Amino acid sequence: MGDFTIQQMRQQALEIFNAGLKAVNPIEAIHRHVQLSDDALLIAGRRFELKTFERIFIVGAGKAVAPMAKALEDLLGERIASGVIVVKEGHGLPLKRVKICEGGHPVPDEGGVRGTDEILSLVTEAGATDLVICLISGGGSALLIAPSEGIGLKDKQEATKLLLACGANIHELNTVRKHLSRSKGGRLARASYPATVVSLILSDVVGDDLDVIGSGPTVPDSSNFQETEQILKGYEIWDDLPISIRNHIERGVNGEIEDTPKSDDRAFQRSSAVLVGTNLQAMLAASKQAEQLGYQPLILTTKVEGEAREVAKVHTAIVKEVLSSGNPISAPACVLFGGETTVTLQGDGKGGRNQEYALASALALEGQDHVVVLSAGTDGTDGPTDAAGAIADGASVARARKKGIDPQDYLRRNDSYNFFKHLDDHIITGPTRTNVMDIYMLLVS
Amino acid sequence: MGDFTIQQMRQQALEIFNAGLKAVNPIEAIHRHVQLSDDALLIAGRRFELKTFERIFIVGAGKAVAPMAKALEDLLGERIASGVIVVKEGHGLPLKRVKICEGGHPVPDEGGVRGTDEILSLVTEAGATDLVICLISGGGSALLIAPSEGIGLKDKQEATKLLLACGANIHELNTVRKHLSRSKGGRLARASYPATVVSLILSDVVGDDLDVIGSGPTVPDSSNFQETEQILKGYEIWDDLPISIRNHIERGVNGEIEDTPKSDDRAFQRSSAVLVGTNLQAMLAASKQAEQLGYQPLILTTKVEGEAREVAKVHTAIVKEVLSSGNPISAPACVLFGGETTVTLQGDGKGGRNQEYALASALALEGQDHVVVLSAGTDGTDGPTDAAGAIADGASVARARKKGIDPQDYLRRNDSYNFFKHLDDHIITGPTRTNVMDIYMLLVS
Numbered sequence: 001m002g003d004f005t006i007q008q009m010r011q012q013a014l015e016i017f018n019a020g021l022k023a024v025n026p027i028e029a030i031h032r033h034v035q036l037s038d039d040a041l042l043i044a045g046r047r048f049e050l051k052t053f054e055r056i057f058i059v060g061a062g063k064a065v066a067p068m069a070k071a072l073e074d075l076l077g078e079r080i081a082s083g084v085i086v087v088k089e090g091h092g093l094p095l096k097r098v099k100i101c102e103g104g105h106p107v108p109d110e111g112g113v114r115g116t117d118e119i120l121s122l123v124t125e126a127g128a129t130d131l132v133i134c135l136i137s138g139g140g141s142a143l144l145i146a147p148s149e150g151i152g153l154k155d156k157q158e159a160t161k162l163l164l165a166c167g168a169n170i171h172e173l174n175t176v177r178k179h180l181s182r183s184k185g186g187r188l189a190r191a192s193y194p195a196t197v198v199s200l201i202l203s204d205v206v207g208d209d210l211d212v213i214g215s216g217p218t219v220p221d222s223s224n225f226q227e228t229e230q231i232l233k234g235y236e237i238w239d240d241l242p243i244s245i246r247n248h249i250e251r252g253v254n255g256e257i258e259d260t261p262k263s264d265d266r267a268f269q270r271s272s273a274v275l276v277g278t279n280l281q282a283m284l285a286a287s288k289q290a291e292q293l294g295y296q297p298l299i300l301t302t303k304v305e306g307e308a309r310e311v312a313k314v315h316t317a318i319v320k321e322v323l324s325s326g327n328p329i330s331a332p333a334c335v336l337f338g339g340e341t342t343v344t345l346q347g348d349g350k351g352g353r354n355q356e357y358a359l360a361s362a363l364a365l366e367g368q369d370h371v372v373v374l375s376a377g378t379d380g381t382d383g384p385t386d387a388a389g390a391i392a393d394g395a396s397v398a399r400a401r402k403k404g405i406d407p408q409d410y411l412r413r414n415d416s417y418n419f420f421k422h423l424d425d426h427i428i429t430g431p432t433r434t435n436v437m438d439i440y441m442l443l444v445s
Numbered sequence: 446m447g448d449f450t451i452q453q454m455r456q457q458a459l460e461i462f463n464a465g466l467k468a469v470n471p472i473e474a475i476h477r478h479v480q481l482s483d484d485a486l487l488i489a490g491r492r493f494e495l496k497t498f499e500r501i502f503i504v505g506a507g508k509a510v511a512p513m514a515k516a517l518e519d520l521l522g523e524r525i526a527s528g529v530i531v532v533k534e535g536h537g538l539p540l541k542r543v544k545i546c547e548g549g550h551p552v553p554d555e556g557g558v559r560g561t562d563e564i565l566s567l568v569t570e571a572g573a574t575d576l577v578i579c580l581i582s583g584g585g586s587a588l589l590i591a592p593s594e595g596i597g598l599k600d601k602q603e604a605t606k607l608l609l610a611c612g613a614n615i616h617e618l619n620t621v622r623k624h625l626s627r628s629k630g631g632r633l634a635r636a637s638y639p640a641t642v643v644s645l646i647l648s649d650v651v652g653d654d655l656d657v658i659g660s661g662p663t664v665p666d667s668s669n670f671q672e673t674e675q676i677l678k679g680y681e682i683w684d685d686l687p688i689s690i691r692n693h694i695e696r697g698v699n700g701e702i703e704d705t706p707k708s709d710d711r712a713f714q715r716s717s718a719v720l721v722g723t724n725l726q727a728m729l730a731a732s733k734q735a736e737q738l739g740y741q742p743l744i745l746t747t748k749v750e751g752e753a754r755e756v757a758k759v760h761t762a763i764v765k766e767v768l769s770s771g772n773p774i775s776a777p778a779c780v781l782f783g784g785e786t787t788v789t790l791q792g793d794g795k796g797g798r799n800q801e802y803a804l805a806s807a808l809a810l811e812g813q814d815h816v817v818v819l820s821a822g823t824d825g826t827d828g829p830t831d832a833a834g835a836i837a838d839g840a841s842v843a844r845a846r847k848k849g850i851d852p853q854d855y856l857r858r859n860d861s862y863n864f865f866k867h868l869d870d871h872i873i874t875g876p877t878r879t880n881v882m883d884i885y886m887l888l889v890s
Contacts, residue, residue, distance in 0.1 A: 280770055300745075302770070306758040310755035311755070328744055337762075
């Protein structure tokens with residue numbers, strides 16, 4: 001053990017993280033999955049003959065879709081007839097053929113509604129000889145926002161707020177959302193019919209479920225209006241809902257409004273979806289970089305969930321075993337986890353889940369030599385801070401104590417940002433324009 | 446995937462668990478580490494020439510030491526001069542040459558004090574030509590109980606109680622305990638000098654630190670009276686302590702009482718310690734059994750700590766990755782974790798950390814095919830229940846719901862015992878007479 005110094009290991013941890021980030025950069029993600037040969041577009045190995053399409057449209061919504069559209073413009077140039085995407089404020093890029101609309105995120109606004117209406121108009125106009133390339137990334141659910149006919153944005157938001165207050169789970173929330181929308185739950189694919197639709201998706205959700213990312217605008221939905229009604233009545237909020245919402249759902253239950261398209265809907269015969277960026281792709285690239293630096297890599301999961309400080313205990317226990325018995329692998333080792341933890345606020349400090357994880361890990365690894373931990377969000381932000389995450393080692397806690405800082409106290413107050421500020425151990429990337437959740441890395445040498 | 450049916454997998458999980466248990470059975474653990482050749486005792490490969498010893502004494506304390514002593518009696522017979530061990534009520538066995546005393550556990554009592562006094566008398570009498578074999582296992586700290594001269598058992602307990610109420614950590618607690626004792630913190634080894642001492646230790650603590658198991662009666666202590674005083678004054682409980690405790694510590698600080706022996710103490714030149722049973726040994730045996738059944742085994746750690754339901758989330762995330770991407774290993778896989786989780790009680794249900802872990806895992810794995818989870822304590826008990834743990838699979842939650850049982854509600858109320866009782870999925874072993882913490886197992890086929 002001890003092939004590398006701690007300073008080397010810290011540098012290597014950053015290199016490994018950056019290799020992961022690079023693999024899910026929206027531009028690289030598109031170029032890796034979409035190529036142009038003379039007369040065809042190759043998307044994830046599938047061939048789309050260009051001569052069979054009259055026009056190519058680009059649509060989409062999400063925080064990362066501007067660079068994704070840019071990559072397609074670079075590739076297809078004038079072959080793109082036109083396009084519209086909705087991005088969060090400040091997430092645009094100069095584009096030539098695709099129009100950028102700005103929408104509210106995380107709270108939807110009228111900007112998002114206007115942009116989504118433009119998208120719906122465009123795809124509705126598309127015909128059997130057109131190709132619609134639909135870009136979806138994290139944030140797509142708030143940005144691709146088209147309340148069903150007769151429902152105002154405020155009414156829809158009121159319904160969501162009531163549901164959230166009841167502690168409804170994500171499946172229930174999505175069922176309701178999809179049944180109050182003209183775009184979600186496969187409705188965008190249906191609107192595009194008879195055009196051919198290819199969705200290029202950057203996943204920001206644990207499990208990469210296509211019907212969850214951006215509320216699945218181009219994939220089949222398995223829920224229906226009856227379930228929607230049951231959920232709202234089950235939580236006893238039906239009577240509190242705006243009348244427009246109740247009318248809409250009742251008409252849906254009575255069959256007066258078409259339900260979301262199911263997997264046998266004709267729209268999906270002409271629609272396919274490709275995951276162009278996932279946490280696993282970032283992990284695999286990080287893993288490869290770790291190997292090149294001389295570490296044995298081990299990807300343990302891309303589906304981490306749970307309370308950040310508790311997750312840190314479980315992860316560091318694995319690293320301690322590497323050090324004591326060489327299980328599950330022997331050092332030098334790079335143990336990788338992906339996913340997204342949560343923080344239950346107990347104090348009034350400043351921090352994010354990644355910094356809190358790094359602080360809890362530093363405490364668990366106190367005094368251990370040859371260990372470095374790095375935790376950072378691939379979108380470059382961690383909670384309401386300017387850091388993406390933090391890096392720590394077995395001496396971090398001792399260094400803090402020397403400065404008169406009590407690590408336990410900072411953890412108790414959820415003040416991980418200031419803890420790492422004192423140590424100058426933030427990871428600052430700035431906005432990365434991508435998001436495939438977080439990377440949690442433990443290096444042992 | 447799907448090489449085995451769920452029924453086969455459940456059976457295999459039990460076989461793997463039992464193989465782990467067998468490896469740390471106290472009798473087997475002793476026989477694996479102690480052998481007799483014609484004229485020598487071989488302990489973990491080290492040779493003790495029998496002719497150099499006039500007498501062999503057996504002493505010890507812990508819940509598992511009766512079968513450990515039995516194994517030594519079977520091996521050494523009349524070569525044992527005499528012996529005294531302290532066990533928890535009901536944890537005895539008919540022995541021929543070693544006397545069994547019963548002591549209180551987890552709260553020490555006068556029975557433990559009397560037994561420990563007999564042990565101290567015996568080892569004090571032992572001379573340079575005698576061999577003392579000292580057996581230590583989980584529970585040893587409460588059972589090997591000898592308050593320092595002038596201190597009553599009640600006073601010592603009062604001090605510990607005050608310290609616990611302040612939220613002192615295990616290191617601080619042990620420092621204080623060791624400085625109020627005539628047996629802990631290496632004092633038993635010092636009392637045995639000039640005899641040769643070999644300690645055979647069954648570890649029930651995360652990390653297997655010899656100075657923590659049973660409060661390290663035969664290994665060096667690195668803390669001192671000054672630190673003891675600082676801890677008690679730091680928590681501002683010094684003035685509340687019984688006068689006998691304060692007097693004792695002040696005399697220690699002033700050098701009027703000898704401190705605990707440090708690593709350069711002559712006693713340790715004649716004292717050695719062998720871990721005869723650890724969680725890792727159980728894991729390795731379980732791992733071997735899993736391999737024989739056709740599973741790729743992976744020991745992730747023996748040092749799991751944390752809130753049971755949160756730990757379950759992190760572990761099941763790894764299994765989901767095995768299913769979705771074949772990382773970190775491909776199915777059929779047996780992923781093993783060892784250690785000891787905790788439960789923060791929120792409800793008034795009945796359960797234990799292992800059953801709660803199994804319930805939380807069942808929820809996280811709901812609907813997953815080809816997955817079985819088993820969690821059980823190697824001592825055969827889980828919380829205040831007659832079960833050692835529980836077994837579950839991806840259909841457990843659905844089975845429960847069919848019976849009108851709401852798994853979320855049982856988890857909320859910490860009622861895992863009754864949840865698994867309804868499913869008939871308890872693991873019942875009865876007392877195993879060993880304890881190397883818990884085994885958490887996830888099978889994927």
